[in-house]
Amino acid sequence: MxxxxxxxxxxxxxxxxxxxxxxxxxxxxxGGKWTLRIVIAVLSGHHRFNDLQRTVNGISARVLSSELKDLELNGLVRRVVLADQKPVVTEYLPTEYTRTLRTVIDALAEWGEKHKRRIFKRE
Amino acid sequence: MxxxxxxxxxxxxxxxxxxxxxxxxxxxxxGGKWTLRIVIAVLSGHHRFNDLQRTVNGISARVLSSELKDLELNGLVRRVVLADQKPVVTEYLPTEYTRTLRTVIDALAEWGEKHKRRIFKRE
DNA sequence: AGATGTGGTAACAAATGGGTTACTACTAAC
DNA sequence: GTTAGTAGTAACCCATTTGTTACCACATCT
Structure with a gap:
């Protein structure tokens, strides 16, 4: 033992x-329904609001907006407004801290894949 | 790049x-509020209903019961009834598949600890 | 001129999940 | 005799999350 x-x-x-x-x-x-999905999208290079909404399938603008605020409070996203652009552009960028989530995301993603394969085998 | x-x-x-x-x-x-907590408890040697309810802080009997059914359906727990015991004893045992969650749990637990330390530093 | 894209917010509706209480039935211990 | 432990279930309610719709102002593209 x-x-x-x-x-x-x-x-x-x-x-x-x-x-x-x-x-x-x-x-x-x-643990929220959307949190990790948004983090993955941000880490993958999707930095703009509408881009994120397109990437994270099924999320509404309202929910995305409030989730991004939470993520910002937790230091998992950095909100940057580019005021010099013609239509003022807002970017949500990953932080150093966001990158510490990679092991978590990788572990979850790997398990999720295995799980899906398992489901398909048995049904 | x-x-x-x-x-x-x-x-x-x-x-x-x-x-x-x-x-x-x-x-x-x-992703449920309780799922992983129950899995951790089961992996840690808590196999009985009331034992689990004591270990997983704050869970009600109703919720624990339904969560265990889900976990059983997903093969993450094995329900075994020991009919020979005097008060018939039911055990919820981990399976091989449950153990595949260890990397996920470890990654989450490690991040959670780091996160807590981070919170305490800043506040 | 009208559609589409920029980044959102306000008000309201619905669903889901979770909590509470009570109850079963039997045993052992105090 | 009463309390606690064994493993739950049924009915009911409530709250937080989530979704839906409409709308803002401004700019570029067709």
């Missing part, structure tokens, strides 16, 4: 409590 | 679309 723990194959009781509160903290920020 | 892509420092347009649908698939299963 000790070996299992060291190899990371079982969760200890201590890690359970730690994981529980830590994932709660993470999901508090990332 | 090519080097950035190869080093994984930027998301390509192709990866964007792939990540978007893949994380959507993942969040469809895992």
């Amino acid at each position: 000790e070996k299992l723990k060291q190899a990371g194959l079982a969760y200890t009781e201590a890690r359970c409590a730690k994981n529980l509160t830590a994932t709660e903290d993470a999901l508090y920020v990332l | 090519e080097k950035l892509k190869q080093a994984g420092l930027a998301y390509t347009e192709a990866r964007c679309a792939k990540n978007l649908t893949a994380t959507e698939d993942a969040l469809y299963v895992l």
Whole structure:
């Protein structure tokens, strides 16, 4: 059993409590229906409002707007207004902090793909 | 730019679309308020209904019950009834598939911890 | 002139998810 | 005898999220 723990194959009781509160903290920020999708889009080079709305399938302007405000408050997006452009352009740019989400996104995306393959196999 | 892509420092347009649908698939299963918390508890050795309700802070019996049914349908939990016990005991056990969530949980927990430290620093 | 694109907001409607309370039925312990 | 533990279910309500529609002002494209 000790070996299992060291190899990371079982969760200890201590890690359970730690994981529980830590994932709660993470999901508090990332758990919304749209949050991670928007982050992915921003990280992928979609920086403008309408561009994001097109990329994140199904999101409404109202929801996108409020989500972007939340993301900005959490430092996961930087809002930049380019006042010199002819129609004033607003950009939502990733921050250093946004990039720390890559491991989370990669893990989720990888699992999601495996899961989809699993579903198709069984049905 | 090519080097950035190869080093994984930027998301390509192709990866964007792939990540978007893949994380959507993942969040469809895992995105609920309680899902991952229950999975963590089960992986950590809490197998019984009341034990889970005590471990997953704040969940009601009704919600726990319905979440466990969903998890069972998705193969993320195995329901085993021990009929020979005096008060018949029901256990919710992790499956092989549950363990594939470890990378996801670890990534989320790690980010959640970093995020909490960040919050405390700034406020 | 009229459509489309820029970045949104306000008001209202609907859905979903989650919480609360009560209840089952049986056992063991205090 | 009463409290707590075993594993839940049923009915009801409420609140937060999410969606819908319409609208703003200004500019460029057709």
